[in-house]
Amino acid sequence: MHAVNTPVKKRLLDLLDELIAHDGFGSIKVDIRLLKRGQKEVIIDCGKQYRFVVDFEPASSK
Template structure:
């Protein structure tokens, strides 16, 4: 599961580094939307939008296993 999130985490850290180094102000917004069962869409908005679809396991599925 962690490997599926790696590109999202990498992009967030890169954008954070860019904003800290930027000579001015900036913001990062992260939206997470539930898609079909077992997937979420992660949208990172920082001037541009970066969209990722990641698999996830719900708490109910974890408890039932």
């Protein structure tokens, strides 16, 4: 697991736990967009939006 992705994964798991504990309906939507070279924007939408910018290495350069 890349350390740069840790906050994104933690927020996603925390939101999932909240939705499961909630006594109603809920949904989570995740959008990932390319930014400038070497970065992506991850948007987690669950009533509120949480935005993260993460570094990544394209699969073709490994």
